[in-house]
Amino acid sequence: MTQSTDAPARFRVPFVDPRKAYRDYKDEIDAAIADCLENGDLIHRRQLFDFERDLAAYTGARYAVGLASGYHALFFALLAAKVGPGDEVVTVAHTFAASISAIVHTGATPVLVDVADDFNMNVDAFEAALTEKTKAVIPVHLNGRSCDMERIMKIADARGIAVIEDACQALGATFRGKMCGSFATGCFSFYPFKALGCYGDGGALITDDEAVAKMAVRLRYNGEDRQTGEFHYHGYSALLDNLHASVLGAKLRHFPAWVEHRRALADRYRAGLVGVPGLGLPHFEGAEYRDSYQNYAIRSDRRDDLRAHLSKSGIETIVSWAKPVWEHKALGLGSPDLPETLRICRAVLSLPMSSETTPEQVDLVIDAIRSFPR
Numbered sequence: 001m002t003q004s005t006d007a008p009a010r011f012r013v014p015f016v017d018p019r020k021a022y023r024d025y026k027d028e029i030d031a032a033i034a035d036c037l038e039n040g041d042l043i044h045r046r047q048l049f050d051f052e053r054d055l056a057a058y059t060g061a062r063y064a065v066g067l068a069s070g071y072h073a074l075f076f077a078l079l080a081a082k083v084g085p086g087d088e089v090v091t092v093a094h095t096f097a098a099s100i101s102a103i104v105h106t107g108a109t110p111v112l113v114d115v116a117d118d119f120n121m122n123v124d125a126f127e128a129a130l131t132e133k134t135k136a137v138i139p140v141h142l143n144g145r146s147c148d149m150e151r152i153m154k155i156a157d158a159r160g161i162a163v164i165e166d167a168c169q170a171l172g173a174t175f176r177g178k179m180c181g182s183f184a185t186g187c188f189s190f191y192p193f194k195a196l197g198c199y200g201d202g203g204a205l206i207t208d209d210e211a212v213a214k215m216a217v218r219l220r221y222n223g224e225d226r227q228t229g230e231f232h233y234h235g236y237s238a239l240l241d242n243l244h245a246s247v248l249g250a251k252l253r254h255f256p257a258w259v260e261h262r263r264a265l266a267d268r269y270r271a272g273l274v275g276v277p278g279l280g281l282p283h284f285e286g287a288e289y290r291d292s293y294q295n296y297a298i299r300s301d302r303r304d305d306l307r308a309h310l311s312k313s314g315i316e317t318i319v320s321w322a323k324p325v326w327e328h329k330a331l332g333l334g335s336p337d338l339p340e341t342l343r344i345c346r347a348v349l350s351l352p353m354s355s356e357t358t359p360e361q362v363d364l365v366i367d368a369i370r371s372f373p374r
């Protein structure tokens with residue numbers, strides 16, 4: 001999602017409101033930033049390590065490694081799984097391009113499969129896509145909802161395939177009480193408009209495997225082991241900056257409450273929108289799932305008209321994504337036959353949903369949708 005810069009001023013209900021998000025926690029955020037600046041802690045310092053400790057504790061993983069972006073987390077997780085040229089990696093087409101680019105940049109071939117009606121990997125399609133060359137699978141927990149990690153882990157374990165969870169949209173979501181990202185190697189994004197966002201690019205990898213964590217720690221610092229000074233790889237400049245880590249650390253303390261806030265807003269949307277003709281709501285079956293609602297993504301049989309109607313009513317919405325990723329021909333992804341992905345591209349519409357969105361704003365959205373002429 002890219003920012004529409006004047007959105008909070010133009011819309012009665014902006015999709016997100018970074019100014020309000022800052023003002024609501026200004027004292028804590030300012031103090032976190034001042035702590036870095038006054039101590040000269042800019043790169044690879046205490047605030048980064050504190051955040052990593054707290055993120056590991058929150059997700060239940062043994063290690064968390066702060067990185068420059070969610071993309072880097074995916075890429076390093078693939079490198080740690082020794083994915084490279086000649087290998088295949090299965091993932092979904094209905095995801096942000098970075099999930100797929102991370103595969104391409106290892107030299108491996110992405111194998112794109114369809115999603116189910118909850119926007120997440122169709123596990124039968126994953127199973128059908130396995131070949132002798134399959135080295136890894138990237139389930140993407142889209143919109144703050146877990147994939148079926150029990151089935152995916154079972155299939156992957158039986159075949160000796162690495163699992164790399166794209167949890168960039170799913171911090172705080174759980175499956176059978178276990179955090180998304182903590183089933184295997186988990187990847188998070190702290191892009192500003194993620195549920196936990198910093199003020200630029202940021203990400204993290206979580207793992208229980210010490211060797212994976214160590215490799216990511218070295219890769220992010222150009223391959224260097226900071227303790228010994230030895231360079232182990234041709235690495236990357238891909239650290240999570242200290243300033244971002246300090247802000248994330250301050251925000252993480254509030255994050256569990258923000259997840260509850262999002263879940264309450266989702267319930268409010270459901271109560272207000274259930275039964276509206278032509279709409280599909282993102283409340284899916286399964287007591288084992290606890291969604292964190294990074295996005296409240298509905299389906300509409302007249303998506304573009306509804307979106308225009310909402311915009312006229314002062315409500316900002318986002319479409320992720322109108323064009324299937326393989327239709328971006330420069331990416332060289334062929335022409336897979338993925339009917340559910342296509343259906344979603346035609347119908348999906350994300351409504352305002354953030355920690356700063358208020359129940360009153362949700363009511364305005366509900367009223368506007370209900371007033372959409374059929």
Ligand SMILES: Cc1ncc(COP(=O)(O)O)c(C=O)c1O
Nearest residue numbers: 069070071096098099168189191
């Ligand atoms: C599903 C998914 N995967 C990967 C990414 C990449 O994260 P980042 O933008 O931090 O590189 C994102 C973030 O936009 C995402 O939503």
